[in-house]
Amino acid sequence: MAGKLTQNEKFERDLLRGSLDLMVLSVLADESHYGYSIQKRLSAASMGKVKLPAGTLYPLLHRLETDKLIRSRWEESTGRKRKWYELTAKGKKRLKVQVSQWHQYAQCVTNLVNGKGAQPKPSG
Amino acid sequence: MSNQDFENYIALMGKLLPLSKAQLDQMSGELQDHLQMRVLDLVNDGVAHPDAISQAIDEFGDAAVMAKNFQSVLNLKRRRWMMRFTTFSIAGTFLVAVLTMALWPDNSRFGSPDISMAITQNDGKVDQETGLKLSLGTQQTILAEKALRQVVSLDYDETPFSDVETDLEKRTGLNFLLHSSACDDSLTVNEPIKFKLNEMPLNKALKLMLETKNATYVIDEGVVMIISLDDAEDAKWLRLKMYDCRELVKTLPKTGPASHTAWRTGFGGRQGGGGGGGMFAIRSAIQDNERSREDPQQSSPAFDQSKLLDQKLAKIMSIMKAEAEKNRPDPSSENTLLNLVSTMVQPDSWTDSGHGIGQIQVVNGILVVSQTEEVLQGIEDFLADLEGNILKDGKRGVSLDSVRSWKDIASVSESRASESTDNSF
Numbered sequence: 001m002a003g004k005l006t007q008n009e010k011f012e013r014d015l016l017r018g019s020l021d022l023m024v025l026s027v028l029a030d031e032s033h034y035g036y037s038i039q040k041r042l043s044a045a046s047m048g049k050v051k052l053p054a055g056t057l058y059p060l061l062h063r064l065e066t067d068k069l070i071r072s073r074w075e076e077s078t079g080r081k082r083k084w085y086e087l088t089a090k091g092k093k094r095l096k097v098q099v100s101q102w103h104q105y106a107q108c109v110t111n112l113v114n115g116k117g118a119q120p121k122p123s124g
Numbered sequence: 125m126s127n128q129d130f131e132n133y134i135a136l137m138g139k140l141l142p143l144s145k146a147q148l149d150q151m152s153g154e155l156q157d158h159l160q161m162r163v164l165d166l167v168n169d170g171v172a173h174p175d176a177i178s179q180a181i182d183e184f185g186d187a188a189v190m191a192k193n194f195q196s197v198l199n200l201k202r203r204r205w206m207m208r209f210t211t212f213s214i215a216g217t218f219l220v221a222v223l224t225m226a227l228w229p230d231n232s233r234f235g236s237p238d239i240s241m242a243i244t245q246n247d248g249k250v251d252q253e254t255g256l257k258l259s260l261g262t263q264q265t266i267l268a269e270k271a272l273r274q275v276v277s278l279d280y281d282e283t284p285f286s287d288v289e290t291d292l293e294k295r296t297g298l299n300f301l302l303h304s305s306a307c308d309d310s311l312t313v314n315e316p317i318k319f320k321l322n323e324m325p326l327n328k329a330l331k332l333m334l335e336t337k338n339a340t341y342v343i344d345e346g347v348v349m350i351i352s353l354d355d356a357e358d359a360k361w362l363r364l365k366m367y368d369c370r371e372l373v374k375t376l377p378k379t380g381p382a383s384h385t386a387w388r389t390g391f392g393g394r395q396g397g398g399g400g401g402g403m404f405a406i407r408s409a410i411q412d413n414e415r416s417r418e419d420p421q422q423s424s425p426a427f428d429q430s431k432l433l434d435q436k437l438a439k440i441m442s443i444m445k446a447e448a449e450k451n452r453p454d455p456s457s458e459n460t461l462l463n464l465v466s467t468m469v470q471p472d473s474w475t476d477s478g479h480g481i482g483q484i485q486v487v488n489g490i491l492v493v494s495q496t497e498e499v500l501q502g503i504e505d506f507l508a509d510l511e512g513n514i515l516k517d518g519k520r521g522v523s524l525d526s527v528r529s530w531k532d533i534a535s536v537s538e539s540r541a542s543e544s545t546d547n548s549f
Contacts, residue, residue, distance in 0.1 A: 035154060036161040039158075054183065055190035056185075056193060059197050066197060083154045
C-alpha cells in the first residue's frame with residue numbers, strides 16, 4: 001500500500017465530483033467488478049490520489065444502476081456471495097460520449113492553463 | 125469496534141432508509157463483503173485483526189452520511205417515477221379529452237367519427253368505396269343516411285314533436301324539418317309523441333314513429349324532411365339514388381328482360397289497364413275501324429264479320445309478337461338484377477305495375493333508382509342481403525348452389541314477365 005498522501009497531493013473533492021461517473025464506468029469498461037475491487041482499481045490507477053470512500057461509492061453504484069448504465073448480479077464464489085457490476089449497452093454508449101467530452105475538456109483546460117502560464121509546467 | 129459494531133452500523137442505516145427487509149439484507153451483504161475484503165487486506169499489510177476491523181469500519185464513513193447518499197438515490201428514483209406518472213397522466217387526460225370531444229354527439233364542430241370520415245373521404249367528391257364521382261347534394265345525403273343508420277333507443281312520453289326533433293338533431297347532427305304537408309294532417313310541432321323502442325337503427329325507428337302520426341320522412345340534400353304519408357307518393361318527394369352493383373352484376377346469371385322492359389317497348393298491358401285489357405282494347409279498336417269503313421248497305425251477317433275480324437286480329441297479333449321478339453334485348457346479368465329488384469322490393473311501387481311511380485335502370489352495373497324513401501331503404505336492405513349471400517368475400521364469386529337458387533329466382537321472375545306479356549294479348 002502506498003504511503004499516506006498529504007491533502008495537497010489528493011484531488012480536491014469538487015474536481016472529483018464531476019468525473020466520478022466517468023471513472024467508475026471506465027473501470028467497468030473491460031470487465032465486471034464488485035464494489036471493493038472498483039475502489040481498489042481507482043486507487044491503484046490514481047496512485048492513491050483517488051480514495052473513494054464506501055459511503056460514496058455504493059450510493060454512486062446504485063444511482064448508475066437506477067440510470068440503467070450498469071447492471072448487477074449476485075454470484076457465489078469461494079463460498080461467499082458477492083455482487084458484481086457490469087456495463088449495460090446504454091452505459092457503454094454513455095462512456096463513449098463522456099470519454100470524448102473529457103478529452104475535449106481536458107484539452108481545453110490544458111490549453112488555457114499553459115497559455116496563461118498560471119501553473120508551472122510539469123517537469124519532464 | 126467489532127463485528128457487533130458493524131451490525132449496529134447496518135441496523136442504523138436500515139432505520140434511516142425506507143428499505144424493505146430484502147433490500148436491507150442485500151445492502152448488508154454487499155457492505156459486509158466489502159468490509160471483510162478490506163480487513164483481509166489490512167491484516168495482510170500487518171495490521172492487527174481488531175484494529176483492521178476498526179479501521180475498515182472507519183473508512184466506511186458516518187452511517188448517517190451514507191444513508192443520506194442512499195436516500196438521494198432513492199429520491200431520484202421516486203422523482204423519476206412521479207415525472208413519468210405525471211407525463212402519462214397528462215397525456216392520458218389529453219387523449220381522453222380529445223376523444224370525448226370528437227365523440228360527443230352535441231359537438232357539431234367535430235361531428236361523429238363516422239361523419240368526419242365520410243366528409244374527409246368525400247372531400248374530393250369521389251366516393252372511396254365505389255370510386256364514383258358524387259355531387260355535393262348526394263354527398264350530403266350519404267352523410268345523412270349514415271347518421272340515420274346509427275342504432276338508438278328512443279323513449280318519448282307525451283313529448284312535443286319539436287322536442288323530439290331537437291333530440292334527434294342532437295343525436296345525429298342533422299337538420300330535421302317538419303314540412304307543411306305534414307302540418308296539414310295530424311302532425312304539428314306541439315303534437316305529443318308517445319313512442320318507445322330499444323336498440324334499433326334510427327331510420328327504421330323514425331319511420332315507425334312517424335307512421336303513428338300518418339307521416340314519414342325523406343332526405344332532401346342532407347335535410348330530413350318530415351312529410352305526410354300521402355305526400356310521400358308524390359313525384360316531387362321521390363329521391364334519385366344510385367347503387368354500385370358492378371361486383372354483384374358480375375356474379376348474377378344472365379336472363380332476358382322482364383315486365384318493365386315489355387312495358388317500355390309498349391307491348392305490355394299494364395299501362396293500358398293490365399292483363400287482358402290490352403287485347404280487348406285492340407279488338408275494340410279494330411271493330412270500330414271496320415265498322416267505320418263498311419257500308420251499312422252491304423253489311424254481311426254478324427257471324428262472318430266476327431270470323432273476319434278474328435283472322436285479322438290473329439294476323440296483327442302474330443306481327444306484334446314477332447316484332448316483340450325481334451326487339452327483345454339479349455339476356456344479361458343487368459336484366460337479372462333489374463328483374464330481382466323490381467319484383468322483390470314492393471312490386472306495386474314501380475311504374476310498370478301501373479300503380480307506382482318508381483323508375484329503375486341499370487347502367488354499367490350502377491343501379492339508378494327514383495323511388496320513395498321507404499322503397500329505397502328496402503332496396504338497400506335487399507342488395508345488402510344479396511351481396512352478403514352471393515358475393516361472400518366480394519371476390520370469390522358464386523357457389524354452385526347459389527347459382528342454382530338465383531337462376532331459379534331469375535327464371536320465376538322471367539316467367540312472371542312472360543305471363544304478363546302473354547296476358548296482354
